[in-house]
Amino acid sequence: MDTAIEPLATLDAGAITATGATSIDELLRTIRGVTQSGDGQDPIFLLNAQRVSGYQEIGNLPPEALEKVEVFPEPVALQYGYPPTRRIVNFITKRRFRQLSSKQAVGTSTRGGADNANAHVDYTRLQGNGRLTLSLDARHTDALLQRRRRILPDPDVPFDARGNITGILAGGEIDPALSALAGQFVTIVPVPTGPLPVGTVGLDSFAANANRPRLFDLSPLRALAPSNDSFHGEAVIANRLGRKLSGSLTLTADHSRERTLFGPASATLLIPSDNPYSPFSRNVLLQRYLVEAPPLSQRTDITTLHAGGVVRGAWRGWQWDWTGTLDTQRRNGLVAKAIDTTAVNAAIAAGADPFRPFDLALLSNRLVDHTVQSTYGAGTKFVATNRPLRLPAGRVTLAATIEGEQIGTNSRTRGATPSAIAFDRGRVEGAVALDLPIASRREDVLPWVGDVSASASATVRRVGGFGDLSDSTVGVNWAPFTGLQLLAQYKRSATAPTLDQLAAPQISAPQVPLFDFATGRSTLVTLFLGGNPALAAERRRTRSIGATVKPLVKSELRIGATYEVTEIRDGIQTIFALTSAAQAALPELFVRDAAGALVSVAFRPINVFRERRRTLNLTLAASGQLGRPQSPATPGGHPPDRPTFYGGIGPTLRLADRIELRPGMPTLDLLAGDTVSGGTTQRIAGYGYGGLSYLGNGGTFDFYCTGGATVRGAVAASTLTFAPLCKINVTGSLSIHHFLPRQDWSRHLGFKLEIANITGARQGVRDATGIVPYRYQPDLLDAVGRSVVVSLRKLF
Numbered sequence: 001m002d003t004a005i006e007p008l009a010t011l012d013a014g015a016i017t018a019t020g021a022t023s024i025d026e027l028l029r030t031i032r033g034v035t036q037s038g039d040g041q042d043p044i045f046l047l048n049a050q051r052v053s054g055y056q057e058i059g060n061l062p063p064e065a066l067e068k069v070e071v072f073p074e075p076v077a078l079q080y081g082y083p084p085t086r087r088i089v090n091f092i093t094k095r096r097f098r099q100l101s102s103k104q105a106v107g108t109s110t111r112g113g114a115d116n117a118n119a120h121v122d123y124t125r126l127q128g129n130g131r132l133t134l135s136l137d138a139r140h141t142d143a144l145l146q147r148r149r150r151i152l153p154d155p156d157v158p159f160d161a162r163g164n165i166t167g168i169l170a171g172g173e174i175d176p177a178l179s180a181l182a183g184q185f186v187t188i189v190p191v192p193t194g195p196l197p198v199g200t201v202g203l204d205s206f207a208a209n210a211n212r213p214r215l216f217d218l219s220p221l222r223a224l225a226p227s228n229d230s231f232h233g234e235a236v237i238a239n240r241l242g243r244k245l246s247g248s249l250t251l252t253a254d255h256s257r258e259r260t261l262f263g264p265a266s267a268t269l270l271i272p273s274d275n276p277y278s279p280f281s282r283n284v285l286l287q288r289y290l291v292e293a294p295p296l297s298q299r300t301d302i303t304t305l306h307a308g309g310v311v312r313g314a315w316r317g318w319q320w321d322w323t324g325t326l327d328t329q330r331r332n333g334l335v336a337k338a339i340d341t342t343a344v345n346a347a348i349a350a351g352a353d354p355f356r357p358f359d360l361a362l363l364s365n366r367l368v369d370h371t372v373q374s375t376y377g378a379g380t381k382f383v384a385t386n387r388p389l390r391l392p393a394g395r396v397t398l399a400a401t402i403e404g405e406q407i408g409t410n411s412r413t414r415g416a417t418p419s420a421i422a423f424d425r426g427r428v429e430g431a432v433a434l435d436l437p438i439a440s441r442r443e444d445v446l447p448w449v450g451d452v453s454a455s456a457s458a459t460v461r462r463v464g465g466f467g468d469l470s471d472s473t474v475g476v477n478w479a480p481f482t483g484l485q486l487l488a489q490y491k492r493s494a495t496a497p498t499l500d501q502l503a504a505p506q507i508s509a510p511q512v513p514l515f516d517f518a519t520g521r522s523t524l525v526t527l528f529l530g531g532n533p534a535l536a537a538e539r540r541r542t543r544s545i546g547a548t549v550k551p552l553v554k555s556e557l558r559i560g561a562t563y564e565v566t567e568i569r570d571g572i573q574t575i576f577a578l579t580s581a582a583q584a585a586l587p588e589l590f591v592r593d594a595a596g597a598l599v600s601v602a603f604r605p606i607n608v609f610r611e612r613r614r615t616l617n618l619t620l621a622a623s624g625q626l627g628r629p630q631s632p633a634t635p636g637g638h639p640p641d642r643p644t645f646y647g648g649i650g651p652t653l654r655l656a657d658r659i660e661l662r663p664g665m666p667t668l669d670l671l672a673g674d675t676v677s678g679g680t681t682q683r684i685a686g687y688g689y690g691g692l693s694y695l696g697n698g699g700t701f702d703f704y705c706t707g708g709a710t711v712r713g714a715v716a717a718s719t720l721t722f723a724p725l726c727k728i729n730v731t732g733s734l735s736i737h738h739f740l741p742r743q744d745w746s747r748h749l750g751f752k753l754e755i756a757n758i759t760g761a762r763q764g765v766r767d768a769t770g771i772v773p774y775r776y777q778p779d780l781l782d783a784v785g786r787s788v789v790v791s792l793r794k795l796f
Helices: 013-018 024-030 074-080 176-182 203-207 342-349 499-503 580-585
Strands: 009-012 044-047 066-072 088-093 096-109 116-127 130-141 164-166 188-190 223-225 227-241 245-263 266-271 284-289 296-315 318-339 366-386 397-415 419-439 451-463 467-481 484-495 507-516 521-529 538-549 556-574 590-592 598-603 605-625 644-660 684-694 697-706 709-711 720-722 725-735 749-756 765-767 787-795
Touching: 009 013, 009 556, 009 605, 013 066, 013 605, 013 644, 013 684, 013 697, 024 697, 044 074, 074 088, 074 366, 074 397, 074 419, 074 451, 074 467, 074 484, 176 203, 223 245, 266 342, 266 507, 318 507, 397 499, 419 499
Parallel strands: 044 088, 521 598
Antiparallel strands: 009 066, 066 088, 096 116, 096 787, 116 130, 130 227, 164 188, 164 284, 227 245, 245 296, 266 284, 296 318, 318 366, 366 397, 397 419, 419 451, 451 467, 467 484, 484 538, 507 521, 538 556, 556 605, 590 598, 605 644, 644 684, 684 697, 697 725, 709 720, 720 765, 725 749, 749 787
């Protein structure tokens, strides 16, 4: 790449082989930590230092086709018409390559459930400037039923297959006569296991279990993870278009089908005092799971089509490329979220026995939402770069960009909670970026300073519904001597909300248990989900300074550090924590009844007034070969192969993270125990990866670790301590031909074993009394746990 900025990491063909990756997805997962920017954004992808129409264009290249992978820091993005907020991953391919590959894989979780299978075939041909890739992929994953895991019933959920009796008011007395028999104030009691004859008072049988509700195990009727079937097809063709132009065309089609079970419908039924089967002198409530009817479920089908094209060329010193994309998606969802209990309540009011199984005819009216959402997008981008001027220290690099986009969605929900949303918007923007050399050892301009360059960019965009937004950056790159590079940068940006954030379908679900930080217990609410059309644009200011050190000239060892200070105004977040601070600052998301009980919660994206962060990101990456080079066995031959390795670590230290939900409200310190997510923000987290390969055999590992942290609650039961967590993934690859060299069928046949979360580590959470809250049980936080996949891949 034509840049003076050193890469953060470089993997040559040997290091790529050492990763054991059989696809670009696997390769990027292995080095994910070093490719993500400081704020977690995914990188920008280049192919042979040129822009592509999208990730789809390069996503199905086999790793064997790559000569090298380079990861560059955020400022390099300016040269390619992108804001300097995302890192660059440049894939460099071999000039000539041809391969047909077939892969079959099967896997499961080691504790059972979530069995999966994958079949993949692809063809790749590279010849000079020509490129052709074709691929087909099919995947299936079984649902993971709760009975496969150890999950205790929630003691705060009153529903049971036979039922628990409560008073009309939350926490109110059921019946004074029952309290007198039990010798205590009774607020909940299970229905006895035997039927109650007509006219029998039967309070004695209720009193025996006063205030000891019967809990129900949902395990046989609920899925912790859905079943899924997905299909993917892709075709990419690229070549020269005449003498001066080149281009590429990418076509992809995806379809997925997902099914899940939510468990039985819950119901709160009124038993009047004059019901002949009721022994109570007051009206009471029966809290029941309607196990007579099939469990509630959800089905979602998604079809996505994409077309992208790039045309590039040169004119009078300008290198230019034009990108165009077309996207469409159709989402068809069917959610059975409850059962209408009108008929059941009417039957009970008419004298039916509320303690026996109900006739299925009374439960036939299921509350079902059928949502159909169609989205579309069309975009185009023109980028031109040149070095039009020469300064004493070198040539000025100029990049100019013009971009346009039109996106829209149409969503309609029929059924229990009908709604309709139609939304579209356009975006037009222009940008210019400059890189100015100031000092250069090579040009003998201030050589005692080293190499110094300054960069600047400005972007102006008009977004439908949001008016004019702008971004700007200024930065300095200084390399005082070989092996050391310093980067300083100031970035200001304004970003409109995404289409999903604005216009996701509106969905409601009744009687959902959520953890309440005010009480440390679960509370049943109606949960509302969906987009927020009232969102404002998010605005950021970021200052950063970084250093990259390459201490050994002949070694691919690089050490990096970046200190970053970010201030976010009107940041777009979804508040998942039911804390007193959130409810005080955002009353529009929480609704309480006249008695003060929480009855509904909205998990919708909102604008947060202000957030301030300070982070220090460290990276260390190395790759190479082990042993000393040896001479070829024959003149003109290849030297003997040597083991190849790669590795890296990347700890992140969060020095500050404070958030103000609304102006004038108390500042929340996310590193000192406050939360907006229901989880923690750890001060220390980090990743690591590494691998070794020799003659097609090798092993890799990667891990992600977080430190412990505590969330402060209003009471001991909601003061939660999160233990440190480290998840380690390992893979092993074998070349079958290496062990069976005389068998022709074993040529280019590889076996791979992948173990995710090999130690079975899961997040440990306990409250201040040492108890694990129901909603933080390990099997709920990570249902799959350790999983194993074995695969065979044949190259032709």
